[in-house]
Amino acid sequence: MLKSFKRWMGSGGNSGLTQSELLEEIRKHPIPEHIGIIMDGNGRWAKKRGLIRTAGHAAGMKRVRDIIRAADEIGIKVLTFYSFSTENWKRPKEEVDYLMKLPVKFLKTDLQELIDRNAKVQILGEKEKTPSFTQKALEEFEDKTKNNTGLIINFAINYGSRDEILRAIHHIIDDVKKGNIDKDDINEELMNRYLLTCGLPDPDLIIRTSGEIRISNFLLWQLAYSELFFTDTLWPDFTDILFYEAINDFQHRSRRYGAV
Ligand code: IPE
Ligand code: IPE
Ligand code: MG
Numbered sequence: 001m002l003k004s005f006k007r008w009m010g011s012g013g014n015s016g017l018t019q020s021e022l023l024e025e026i027r028k029h030p031i032p033e034h035i036g037i038i039m040d041g042n043g044r045w046a047k048k049r050g051l052i053r054t055a056g057h058a059a060g061m062k063r064v065r066d067i068i069r070a071a072d073e074i075g076i077k078v079l080t081f082y083s084f085s086t087e088n089w090k091r092p093k094e095e096v097d098y099l100m101k102l103p104v105k106f107l108k109t110d111l112q113e114l115i116d117r118n119a120k121v122q123i124l125g126e127k128e129k130t131p132s133f134t135q136k137a138l139e140e141f142e143d144k145t146k147n148n149t150g151l152i153i154n155f156a157i158n159y160g161s162r163d164e165i166l167r168a169i170h171h172i173i174d175d176v177k178k179g180n181i182d183k184d185d186i187n188e189e190l191m192n193r194y195l196l197t198c199g200l201p202d203p204d205l206i207i208r209t210s211g212e213i214r215i216s217n218f219l220l221w222q223l224a225y226s227e228l229f230f231t232d233t234l235w236p237d238f239t240d241i242l243f244y245e246a247i248n249d250f251q252h253r254s255r256r257y258g259a260v
Helices: 003-009 019-026 042-048 053-073 093-116 132-145 161-177 188-194 240-251
Strands: 034-038 078-085 120-124 152-159 205-208 227-230
Touching: 019 240, 042 053, 053 078, 053 093, 053 240, 078 093, 093 132, 093 152, 120 132, 132 152, 152 161, 161 188, 205 240, 227 240
Parallel strands: 034 078, 034 205, 078 152, 120 152, 205 227
Antiparallel strands: none
């Protein structure tokens, strides 16, 4: 494999550095403000172990906790977890049912820690279309953390970026018709305000696990200048060390935004 391509794919945990060495290294450089994560590979992780797919989702949920802790440790401001896409409804009913129960479980096990961390949970996506028990758990997360001022954690659930963009367009047209805004006011900054990520910085870094090199309808508008990091590691195997390695890789890139 070409060296540059290998670097782009991520080192897969072989930087050889310990966690404390990595932390020391990371703290020498600017920390990304916003990291988006496409958590992929739960099903394959389970299959490799002869388990049913939902066992992979249960294992994956634990990694969410680890990555939140790791991100909070280094002062990341926003973490966005792609948890369930608008396309994931196509999966078998049992799997969808299981995934919809995860927020309820996560609420029981992790809400208190998130409150203690001063973290603020926000849901990106149409939670109204999820089962009532899921919606209730998601609303409780948002409600109990809404005044917190620390790490912002977005869970993208029933989220699709094309859907988000279309909704923004509808909303903008409505506001033009109502006279709330003028057609000439429509620019990038206005568009940002009509998206679900309103008020948040664009992701500096997007990580996708499991070896798939695609975006799968995640933050299409917002990622225009994000750095992308793909790793073969399956999400349930994605440790805090691998997360720190991805950040360290990001810190050595040159972001030019079209300039020289
Ligand atoms: C990611 O893992 C979790 C969700 C998309 C909900 P997958 O369930 O997609 O795992 P693979 O890709 O089938 O291995
Ligand atoms: C992307 O993973 C969606 C989430 C991680 C929630 P998928 O497994 O659904 O993506 P595809 O189908 O491989 O593109
Ligand atoms: Mg997948």
